[in-house]
Amino acid sequence: MTHTESLPGVAQDRPRKVALVANCLMNQNAKVCEGARYRGVVNPVVEALRSRGYQLQQLPCPELAFAGARRWWAVYEQYDTPAYRAHCRRLAQAIAPLIEQHLRRGDDLILIGLDGSPSTGVRFTSSKPEWGGRPNRPEDDWEIVPRRGVWIEELEAELARRGLPPVPATGWALDMGRFDEAGSRRDLEEFLDSRESAAISHGDEPAGQ
């Protein structure tokens, strides 16, 4: 079984594979202006997940509901505020019951975030402590640093508060500066295939197969 087997709960049907997916991976309209690389659904991500038997659970977009559809670009430090974290906690409390239900049922969960994003970054977020004031940054002068975005930090904290185990996670590298779709696809597939290999080496039947 998976890391969830010790959780008390009712296993009513066979475990499923469920991917928690950053909002904008199913809806590029959520992206900041000039950030959308696809019209709507990010098909390479959705296809990679569906072809491996994952169900999809879209997460809310914290930035859209907080700073709006026409928000400025921002880095981690600008969203690292008590008000934005409180907003993220509210969103986490809205989606956590669904996640908890899956975990208690023994489903195999993963999280696909958006690397480079100040909110939804998993492996990387964007950083520039001196950003602020007049939005006059003509050059891409932010830095990519290895840490979670603010939303993912708050979501993981909410799951921990509920006594739930961490969800294995990776990010689709859309916000890393220069977007490399082939490289992002390779990364994601390696992550997904490593999950399959781990399940098989533990003698588990991969969930949802």
Next chain:
Amino acid sequence: MNGDARGWRLALVPDALINPSDRDRAVLPDVLGVLEANGYGVLQLPPPGRHGLLLAVIADQVAEYAHHGYAVVAIGVHGEPGGLHWRRLAPLLRHRGLALPPRHLIRPDVDAASEGQKLAVFLSDYDLPPEEQHRWRV
């Protein structure tokens, strides 16, 4: 917007159409595939049940889109009103000053391929009036 690929259209979609059961997969079109092919983004609704806070969060997002030049539709399954949570969602949308999005209902008792084509026509035909598009989509 420079180099931005967004489609400016999105759909509220029940969980059952994004993650259909094996039985439903045989009788329903691939809604996610049709949405992708028509350039729509997705706002996924939760499975049936009580999800008051999550529906309020989704309604906030719909309001933000609707107020800034995005076209929002809703897709449901005929005879299964719970999937769209319409009785809960409609008042939340009205409370935010929104007209209710146009709904397209898929019939599970009709050939899935033809239902998929009808959905594609609905999605392709729908958008905001040109003056609204020009106001926002620059």
